[in-house]
Amino acid sequence: MSRYALKIEYDGTPFSGWQRQADRPSVQGAVEAALARLERDIPSIAAAGRTDAGVHALGQVAHCDMARDWDPFRLSEALNHHLKPAPVAVVACARVADDFHARFSATDRRYLFRLVSRRAPMTLERGRVWRVPHPLELAPMQAAARHLLGRHDFTTFRASICQADSPVRTLDALEIEETGFPGGREFRFHVRARSFLHNQVRSFVGTLERVGAGAWAPDDVKSALEARDRAACGPVCPPGGLYLAGAGYDPDPFAGP
CATH class of the missing domain: 3.30.70.580 (Pseudouridine synthase I, catalytic domain, N-terminal subdomain)
Incomplete structure (x- = not known):
């Protein structure tokens, strides 16, 4: 074999x-x-x-x-x-x-989430991004994301059906970038950790979207994390915008000679 x-x-x-x-x-x-x-x-x-x-x-x-x-x-x-x-x-x-x-x-896993802010419905990217019809502000989402970095009990951001033995995980990166998109703006969330809980990334993005929309303050995300209560989480966004971007290995089996 x-x-x-x-x-x-x-x-x-x-x-x-x-x-x-x-x-x-x-x-x-x-x-x-x-x-x-x-x-x-x-x-x-x-x-x-x-x-x-x-x-x-x-x-x-x-x-x-x-x-x-x-x-x-x-x-x-x-x-x-x-x-x-x-x-x-x-x-x-x-x-x-x-x-x-x-x-x-695997030493880490990396996810990408694509969120588009525009009034018009999606056509070519339908099912590949999450569209919201209202404007979003990048800086407050970035400030809120910093509260999630590091090792925490992420009970708030795990699905109720999650089968992981522990809600404790270490989030190594959660970076958000904004770019142009026809008729609107695209926000890309780059998330990295050794392992994730069920629905953790979609829970992050759904909550951070509320911050970008002005419905939450950045410190509200810190309070939600510390609550360790699923009810404190923001909306869980749909799956279509989520991509498993890659997994890390040492050595990398796909690296050239």
């Missing part, structure tokens, strides 16, 4: 999420079906993160074990051929050590 790391990009709109389900389409199911066209009896694959229904990925990482010694480029080409017409693509492939694990070897 040889182990391979796959960097995968996908549009999560038609899927029920990453994780394989018996009666619903999933990204894991699509990739495993493509692998099964290449070899029989391939073990189940593992991924860096289990994205929810409607969430996209720019750099999801999964690993698979193959009986045949594949050239990584040819393996990625073969998988992309069999993934058609699903909106899933293997953008990089690398042979890795037998003890590499896409989930447990």
